[in-house]
Amino acid sequence: MSDFNSIADRAAAATPPAIARKVRGLSDRAIAWLFIAPTIVLLLAINIFPLIWTVYLSFTNYASNRPNRPVVNVGLKWYQDILGSPEIWASMQATAHFVFWTILLQTVIGFGLAYLIDRKFRGHAFWTTVILIPMMLSPAVVGNFWKFLYQPQIGLFNYIVSFFTGIPPSSFEMLGSVTLAPWAIIIVDTWMWTPYVMLICLAGLRSIPDYIHEAAEVDRASRWRQFWSITLPMALPFIMLAVLFRGIENFKMFDMVMLLTGGGPGSTTELASIALKRQAFEAYRTGYSSAFAIILFVVVFGLANVYVKALNKVKQR
Amino acid sequence: MSSASTTAHSVVEPSANSKRLAGFLVILYAVISMIPLAWIFATGWKTPPDSISYPPKVVFDPSLEGYCNLFTTRTRQTQDYIEAQGPPQGACDEVTRKREMVIAGPSNYVPRFINSLIIAFGSTFLAVALGVLSAYAFSRFKIPLADDLLFFILSTRMMPPIAVAIPIYLMYRELGLSDSALGMILLYTAVNVSLAVWLLKGFIDEIPREYEEAAMIDGYTRLHAFFKVVLPQAATGIAATAIFCLIFAWNEYAFAVLLTSGRAQTAPPFIPTIIGEGGMDWPAVGAGTTLFLIPIVVFTVLLRKHLLRGITFGAVRK
Numbered sequence: 001m002s003d004f005n006s007i008a009d010r011a012a013a014a015t016p017p018a019i020a021r022k023v024r025g026l027s028d029r030a031i032a033w034l035f036i037a038p039t040i041v042l043l044l045a046i047n048i049f050p051l052i053w054t055v056y057l058s059f060t061n062y063a064s065n066r067p068n069r070p071v072v073n074v075g076l077k078w079y080q081d082i083l084g085s086p087e088i089w090a091s092m093q094a095t096a097h098f099v100f101w102t103i104l105l106q107t108v109i110g111f112g113l114a115y116l117i118d119r120k121f122r123g124h125a126f127w128t129t130v131i132l133i134p135m136m137l138s139p140a141v142v143g144n145f146w147k148f149l150y151q152p153q154i155g156l157f158n159y160i161v162s163f164f165t166g167i168p169p170s171s172f173e174m175l176g177s178v179t180l181a182p183w184a185i186i187i188v189d190t191w192m193w194t195p196y197v198m199l200i201c202l203a204g205l206r207s208i209p210d211y212i213h214e215a216a217e218v219d220r221a222s223r224w225r226q227f228w229s230i231t232l233p234m235a236l237p238f239i240m241l242a243v244l245f246r247g248i249e250n251f252k253m254f255d256m257v258m259l260l261t262g263g264g265p266g267s268t269t270e271l272a273s274i275a276l277k278r279q280a281f282e283a284y285r286t287g288y289s290s291a292f293a294i295i296l297f298v299v300v301f302g303l304a305n306v307y308v309k310a311l312n313k314v315k316q317r
Numbered sequence: 318m319s320s321a322s323t324t325a326h327s328v329v330e331p332s333a334n335s336k337r338l339a340g341f342l343v344i345l346y347a348v349i350s351m352i353p354l355a356w357i358f359a360t361g362w363k364t365p366p367d368s369i370s371y372p373p374k375v376v377f378d379p380s381l382e383g384y385c386n387l388f389t390t391r392t393r394q395t396q397d398y399i400e401a402q403g404p405p406q407g408a409c410d411e412v413t414r415k416r417e418m419v420i421a422g423p424s425n426y427v428p429r430f431i432n433s434l435i436i437a438f439g440s441t442f443l444a445v446a447l448g449v450l451s452a453y454a455f456s457r458f459k460i461p462l463a464d465d466l467l468f469f470i471l472s473t474r475m476m477p478p479i480a481v482a483i484p485i486y487l488m489y490r491e492l493g494l495s496d497s498a499l500g501m502i503l504l505y506t507a508v509n510v511s512l513a514v515w516l517l518k519g520f521i522d523e524i525p526r527e528y529e530e531a532a533m534i535d536g537y538t539r540l541h542a543f544f545k546v547v548l549p550q551a552a553t554g555i556a557a558t559a560i561f562c563l564i565f566a567w568n569e570y571a572f573a574v575l576l577t578s579g580r581a582q583t584a585p586p587f588i589p590t591i592i593g594e595g596g597m598d599w600p601a602v603g604a605g606t607t608l609f610l611i612p613i614v615v616f617t618v619l620l621r622k623h624l625l626r627g628i629t630f631g632a633v634r635k
Contacts, residue, residue, distance in 0.1 A: 028458060031539055035454035039447045039470065039510050046507035047473040050484030057484070064487060113346060119331045121340030129621050130347045133354070135628075136617045140570030140585040141606055145357045148599055154369040156356050169371075191350060199625050203633050241632060252477040255570035259589055273479045273571075280483050281575060293480030304475040 051297070058291035065284040078291035088292065090267060091275035097182055098257075098271060099250045102189045103243055109190070110197025111239060115231075117198070118205045128202075135195045143259030146188045150174040150260075175261050181269050185257050189250065197242040204238025205231065248303050252296075272296055354610075360603030368599040383600025385409035387426050387591065387608075391418040426605055429587040433609075435498050436583055437566035440505035444562045445555060447506070448513025449521075453543060455514070456521040457529075467514070471630065474511040478571040486576060498581045504572055509562040512630060516561065519631035520554025521547065557623035560616050567613065584609050 058079070061072045082088050113131065117124050134142070149157045152173045162169040174184040208231065216226045254273035257263070263270035263278070270278070276296065280289035331339070360368050362379040391413050399419060405411040413420050451470075455463055485504065486495070494500030528550065529542040537545065548555075574586040588605045591598055620627065626634055 028539060032454040032458035032460055035450035036460070036466070039451040039514060040466070042447065042503070042507050042510060043470065043473050046485070046504060047476065047481065050481060050488060051476075053484040053487070054480070113343060116339040116343050119336050119339035121336040121343070123340065124343070127343050127347045129618060131343070131350060132621070132624060133614055133617055134350060136564060136613050137610055138568035138570065138585050138613070140568070141588055141609060144589045144602065145606055146353065148360070148597070148602065149353055149356065154371055154373065156352070156373050159371075159373050191353070196628060200629060200633060203625050238633065241629065245629065248475055254477070254479055255585075258570075273477050276477070276479045277575075280479070286483065290483060293477070293483060296477050296480055300475050300477060301472065304472050
């Protein structure tokens, strides 16, 4: 760095002003591309090239465990298979159930918490930081230790439920039961990500200027009325932002659920990413899973577009 | 508070009672949400029988067994063999011998932890270095199709990791990058660089252009001004961005479990494989989880002012 600086110093000192301006003018554009190029090259190599390869593979019968088999073009066969496959639709339905309920619970609890924290009671900054901790942790490690909490005989979760309800703690299995497992993953995701929604909602609530509430107070609008016609509409873009982020993230959900249930029991919690992993890395149906991956890309990309539009709306405020 | 208000308190200031109720409910939520973490921390200090006792033990005699089991591998031996070894050396040896076992050697936890450190710091350094250059260019220069490029950079982050992992797996197999730290560093850099560009662009946008322009009038070149004026001004933003990148790389599981198996395996895929005799060794899992999560809790506290920005890719700033 210091070598570079001294060279730059000498170059600057030795260059007549007029030429310097010209060189600078030229180099501005050069610098712009020089600065952006490494990022773009890296993304092309690690994201775009593999994406194109995935598209190619999705039209072939390639299997990664049999690399020497002749590769045959199968056309749109995999896409037709996937759209007609009951297992894939079951995994999409499991994903939809998971995304819907996690977003609903996280938005309601998260907004509620943000609303309470916005009362600015003593110590609210400290407790806000405490609440934020779960969302920063590794989802895989979280899934793994919740598996311990959910153990039917020895787990803390079952014990606490039985303590408050009297239901024997070994009479239900959160992870082993077909009806409870989809809720078990929703509970853990809600525990982990409610703080995320809370933090964004809190920013939304704090963006509402005091004078609006003061004006409403002068007009004798009830607290209830103020909430519905001021607080909620003004915080709405922020809530939407949180919902979209959580929607995209949970649509891709893999690690936490993989460690908690592994997709089981049966395939009740086999979310799209887990189904994809099984097809690609356990059944080695590379072509088929590539086609599935492309379908998931398209869905996420669609969500991302919606997200960017909403983001721009938030920014315009 | 508002200057328009004539009373000591603003009219919208919540009453003392509503504050107290809000405080009670928030603290209640915070305490309940900390129970799982407190439990896994406590489990690290239990003996294996205590960790699976019913009813769950809240009060217990702390034991080093979890931490000992985390760092060692052990083999079962006969009483005669153990007695022939002489007096136990150190606390772990003593704990192990009580279970009629001897320490056979170190476990893989430390190498996996070191892999996590190398890969997290390596990828963070690269992502922030690339990110700050791109962010500066996007912030200061007119770039054709800048919005499209920025959206392209962000959209790479939206891809489901498993979908990306299929071709990466094949590509790395061809290039000999499978199960290598370099491969994981490049991959995590690519994932993190999108976050770095978006966050750093926000931070650099906030630095007035006049600073560099003044420096350039004084004879600095553009590059010189970037290194001498902009980078120091952006130091806080760079630090916050770096911590976000570190946390992502530290926590990542999907790529790690699919693309590494031994040499380059990080801690998250390793911790769930800690198994004792007859099932999971929960105290060792508790100990490994505690050590793995502590850095993140510390970072969360350090980052609390910038968290909102980081988690929304700079879309929301306080």
